[in-house]
Structures are given as structure tokens and as C-alpha cells.
Amino acid sequence: MSKIRVVIAKPGLDGHDRGAKVIARALRDAGMEVIYTGLRQTPQQIVSAAIQEDADVIGLSILSGAHNHICPEVMRLLKEKGLEDVCVVVGGIIPDLDVARLAGIGIHGVFRPGTSMQEIIDYITSHARFRAETG
Amino acid sequence: MKTPPPGAATGSARWEQETLEPVLRASGERAASFTTISGRPIDRLYTRESLAGWDEARDLAEPGRFPYTRGIHPTGYRGKLWTMRQFSGFGTPEETNQRYKHLLAAGGTGLSVAFDLPTLMGRDPDHELSLGEVGKCGVSIASLADMETLFAGISLADITTSMTINSPAPMLFAMYLAVAEQQGADWRTISGTIQNDILKEFIAQKEYIYPPRPSMRLITDVFGFCAAQVPKWNTISVSGYHIREAGATALQELAFTLRDGVEYVQYGVDAGLDVDQFVPRISFFFNAHSDFFEELAKYRAARKIWAHVMRDRFGAKDERSWKLRFHTQTAGVSLTAQQPYNNVVRTALQALSAVLGGTQSLHTNSLDEALALPTAEAATLALRTQQIIAHESGVTHAVDPLGGSFFLEKLTLDMEKGALDYFDTIDRMGGMVAAIERGFPQREIADSAYRFQQAVERKEKIVVGVNQFVVEEDRGVPLLYIDEAAAARQIERLRVLRRDRDNRRVRKALDDLRRAAEGTANTMMPLLEATRAYATVGEMCDALREVWGEYEEQPMI
Numbered sequence: 001m002s003k004i005r006v007v008i009a010k011p012g013l014d015g016h017d018r019g020a021k022v023i024a025r026a027l028r029d030a031g032m033e034v035i036y037t038g039l040r041q042t043p044q045q046i047v048s049a050a051i052q053e054d055a056d057v058i059g060l061s062i063l064s065g066a067h068n069h070i071c072p073e074v075m076r077l078l079k080e081k082g083l084e085d086v087c088v089v090v091g092g093i094i095p096d097l098d099v100a101r102l103a104g105i106g107i108h109g110v111f112r113p114g115t116s117m118q119e120i121i122d123y124i125t126s127h128a129r130f131r132a133e134t135g
Numbered sequence: 136m137k138t139p140p141p142g143a144a145t146g147s148a149r150w151e152q153e154t155l156e157p158v159l160r161a162s163g164e165r166a167a168s169f170t171t172i173s174g175r176p177i178d179r180l181y182t183r184e185s186l187a188g189w190d191e192a193r194d195l196a197e198p199g200r201f202p203y204t205r206g207i208h209p210t211g212y213r214g215k216l217w218t219m220r221q222f223s224g225f226g227t228p229e230e231t232n233q234r235y236k237h238l239l240a241a242g243g244t245g246l247s248v249a250f251d252l253p254t255l256m257g258r259d260p261d262h263e264l265s266l267g268e269v270g271k272c273g274v275s276i277a278s279l280a281d282m283e284t285l286f287a288g289i290s291l292a293d294i295t296t297s298m299t300i301n302s303p304a305p306m307l308f309a310m311y312l313a314v315a316e317q318q319g320a321d322w323r324t325i326s327g328t329i330q331n332d333i334l335k336e337f338i339a340q341k342e343y344i345y346p347p348r349p350s351m352r353l354i355t356d357v358f359g360f361c362a363a364q365v366p367k368w369n370t371i372s373v374s375g376y377h378i379r380e381a382g383a384t385a386l387q388e389l390a391f392t393l394r395d396g397v398e399y400v401q402y403g404v405d406a407g408l409d410v411d412q413f414v415p416r417i418s419f420f421f422n423a424h425s426d427f428f429e430e431l432a433k434y435r436a437a438r439k440i441w442a443h444v445m446r447d448r449f450g451a452k453d454e455r456s457w458k459l460r461f462h463t464q465t466a467g468v469s470l471t472a473q474q475p476y477n478n479v480v481r482t483a484l485q486a487l488s489a490v491l492g493g494t495q496s497l498h499t500n501s502l503d504e505a506l507a508l509p510t511a512e513a514a515t516l517a518l519r520t521q522q523i524i525a526h527e528s529g530v531t532h533a534v535d536p537l538g539g540s541f542f543l544e545k546l547t548l549d550m551e552k553g554a555l556d557y558f559d560t561i562d563r564m565g566g567m568v569a570a571i572e573r574g575f576p577q578r579e580i581a582d583s584a585y586r587f588q589q590a591v592e593r594k595e596k597i598v599v600g601v602n603q604f605v606v607e608e609d610r611g612v613p614l615l616y617i618d619e620a621a622a623a624r625q626i627e628r629l630r631v632l633r634r635d636r637d638n639r640r641v642r643k644a645l646d647d648l649r650r651a652a653e654g655t656a657n658t659m660m661p662l663l664e665a666t667r668a669y670a671t672v673g674e675m676c677d678a679l680r681e682v683w684g685e686y687e688e689q690p691m692i
Binding site: 013017028040067113118 | 252253255256258264265266267268271272336340341342343380381382468471472473505506507581584585588591592598600601602614616617688689690691692
């Protein structure tokens, strides 16, 4: 079986990249192919990176409160490119109210402060495999 | 006293044999080894023998005497308590102005401005990159008009203000000075701090605009301008806080921060400034993390190292150049979203370490900050935490009450040695700017962050409520929710400003700013003129982007 390919992206103006980098390393150590986009990526750039890298998973790290603007735009662009089967997960400071809102646009994996790395690895492993079998 | 028979153990050897060994044999210890939160091994017991080579007169000295290990004031907090300065800002300038008045009425003794991400990145609220970010992580300040509103009814002659602003620091500082001017406050007597620390942005927080070298030039322009015109202003707050939050160990925070300080002083000297003219206005900003004694050792070692570096490396003659003054903030990264009321206890202990470490000012985090920006109630409780330490705990009565502890002095010595080793490494790379360009501190910090996370995963480090003592819970704390109305108001206000101001005056001021940046004239003068003409933060920053370009980091994990 080929490796799960993950694009880790840091959208928005925020530069706090500790979480993004720790997760990127953890996924890599768990045997995934990880591409880290670096800071301040627009939704357009993130989706382009996912296409170019043939990503199974996109991980968005957002701490600034801008998720309600960024996530719908990423999902819209993915749909536009016919990539609805890419698994999108979000990590960061997301209020309860918005977790349901994100689920409503197809983002079920929302990981908030205190989540263990193993939990995220397990989620991605099961959901990305689902894509590989059906896609 | 009876002399022991020949062959019998004495002192600590006897204690080990007769008292310790039986206990270890019978019940052992909880772990094979004990380490600080930074991973530094800790021995079972510290005694006089742990302090080989330590000299009380040289390494400790009295409070207020070189090398200031015990503090920069001979009377500690018996003379004056630290400034209780709560970092705050959100939404529109009107909303934040109300919060400031609330904090001052509750007994806060200084202000500290948190700006939103567009302001920190030098973008106006109507820029496409500002979408969804206006007023979210701090207050949105786009022009002098917003700054006037932010401080309406607050006398800048009577308070001190700290502004957490880095790449656009000269622009926001110019706005503050313009408001002071309007209020009739004297630039020669007002005081406060701008963070203005770009090196830690490249290292840790990543809110930079221009490449390192022109960024350093903006900073030395502020040094020169303030020495001449705003002599009581703290021109830079060299910050370890963000370095620590990004995952550094206590030692890395100490070493990188002080080495950043050395770099700023060197650039100032290279720009032709006299050390004793600008170094006394350099201040520092440290994190107060959870490992109590390790943090204490960090603050004490910081003072000692700075005193030596300024006197011996730079030849500073003025004692004020030797004295390291610092602000402290409790560790945001230690706050948990789980069982948020536990954060009150964490913050209290962290604040206590900062106080025992001799901080000049302190921000205590609120219990809800792993979830959102704090509510007014949570921010008040955080302030009360400081007031209880100050007025009820009794720790302020004696100067450096833990000084002379074998354990603490040994940790302080080791911190100093470890930091100086890092200094050597960075000096060999050609200084901090060169080290940053090679990604050295960034890589060290990312490694430490990952190691810590692995230790938490393996439960080698316990985080209460996260990897032990976990309960199913409803996070029933009230949260501050910032809606999009703030952005709409700021964008509309900007539209009106651009329509009503004298746009010819703005264009001329921005042209003058570009010319100064291309040459060597101090950029503060044209920035002040552009500010008075109501040029926006985005316009001023763009003018310099045209001259210097923007910095882009090579992504690395």
C-alpha cells in the first residue's frame, strides 16, 4: 500500500506554527508523506498544493479565529476541482459553536488544544484509507 | 563532639549510607530520574558541595549591586511593587478603550495593547489578506484616527503603555506620539514600551514584513530618535516569551533572547550610537512557565549575564546599561482547554515565580485563553491573582527571599553556563542575524517542541486534565465571541477617512518616507509626518515594502 499523502497548511496572517510543525513531524514519523506549505497560504494556494502533491489529506492549522472564512473557501475550491474525496482536517482554537458549523461543510476532523498526536494519526489513517478504497 | 571511628563515613556520605540507602532499598523513588519541564535532570539533593566554584561575593552579591543576581533594586518590592500590566485588545478601538478603562478602574497600573493580525502585519482592514482577521486577536488600528479613539479619556502623561508591535512598530509608535502631542503630553517625560523586536519574529512568532537587515535598520532608527526626543521610552522589549511559546526550553529562551539583545546592541554601536545612550532603554520580556525553580534560575541568570556582557563585551560605563529590566507573562502555552479553571492555579504559580525572580512588570493570563480571548470577568480574576501575591502572600517583604538556596544557585550557574555556550555557537555563525538566516534557532526550537509533545504522549510529562486526571466535561465557561461587525465598522471608517483627509499631503509624506528608506536619513521623521496626515498603517508599510521587499521563510519541519 502506498503512503498516505498529507498537505499541512497554515492559512491566514497568523505565524504561530508550533502546532503545524509538531503535527507534520508526528505524521511523518507515523509513516505518512508530509508536505508542509509554510506560512500565509491562501485557500487557492492550499488547494493547488493538494492537487500538485496528489494529497489524500489536507490539514489546516488555524489559531486566529479566521476559520469561518478560510474553511468554506477551501471546501468550495476543492469541490470546484472535483476533489471532494480529499479528507480535510482542522487543528486550532475553534469554539464549540463553530465545530458544528465546520461539520456542516464537510469538515468532521476538528482537533482542539490537548488532542494527542496519536488521536490525529488514527483519525487520518482511518479516513484517508476510506478515500483510497473508494477513490 | 566525638570523632568518628576510622573508616566510618562522614557528612553526606554518612547520610547516604545510614539514612538514604535503607529508604531507597525499602521503597525506592517514584521515577528512575527527575527532570524539569525543559528536560534538565534534577538531583535528589543539593548541598554546599553542589556549588563548587561558586563565590557568594562574585556570583550572588547584594541586591542592586553588579551582577544583580538578586535583583536590580536594593529594596526589592519593599520600595515599589511591579507594574500590573494586563495585555488587552480586541474588536474596534471603542471596545478596547472601554476594556482599558475597566482595567484601570480595577487597579491595573499600566496598559498593554494587543493589536489584531492585520495591524501586526502592516495591512489595512480592507486588504484581501485581512479577511476574517480584523479585530479577532487584538484591536484593529489602521490610522491615527483609531489611535485617538483607543486612548480617548486616558491621559498619556499619567500612565505607561506597552505596545506589542514589531515590524510596524515605528508606525504605531508615531501614532502614539501624535496622540500624546494632541493631549499636550511632553515627549520628554512620557514613558512606555514598544516591543519592536524583529529577531524573535524571524525565530518564533513569524510576524515579519521586511528582510532582516532593513528590519534592523528600522530598529536602530527608533533607538536614535528616542535617545534624542523621547528619552524615557523603552525602545525595544527583547522577547523570550514567544520563543518559549514556540517550544523552546527555558535555557533556549534565555540564550536566544539575550543573544538577540547582544545583536541589537551591536547594530546600534555599528550605526554610530553610544552604548550608554541607548542601552539603558532596552528592556526584556520573559515567559513564566510552570517549572518553578527553573524559571527562577532563568531570570536570575539573565540579569547576571546581561550585566557582564554590557560591561565586559561592550564596555558600557553607565550602571543603567548593566541592569536588565524585564516584563513577564505567564505561559499561554501551558493553559489547557480541558478543565479551564485549573488554569487559574497554573497562572498563580507561574506569576509567583516571576515575582520571586524580580520582574518589573507582569501579565497574568486568564483562565479562558486556551479557548478564546478573555472575558472581562476572567481578565479581572487574572489581575486579582497578582494583587493577592502582592498584598497577601508576604513574598514581597524580603528581597530575593530564595537567594542562597543551594538548589537555586546551582540551577542559576548552570543556566548561565548553558546560555554562554549557545552564545559561542551563534558568535561562530557570525551573529544572530546570520544564525537566523541559517535556520539555527528555528530548528533548535522545533526539535524541543516535538520532544516535549512526545514526552506528554508517553506520559513522561503530566498535564493535569489532559493526559491524566481526565474527566468527561462540558466546558461550561462563558466565552468572548468576536463577530464580523467589528470588521465592517473598521472598513467603513477607513473609507470615510480616505475620502476626507488631505490626500496630497498623504502622498507627499509617503514619498518622503520612501526617500528616507532609500537613503540613510532616520525614518521616524517622515513616519511622524505621514501619521499626522492620517496615512494608514498599510500605506506606510507598503511604501517601505516598495523599497525593501518582503521576507519569505523557507518552510521547514
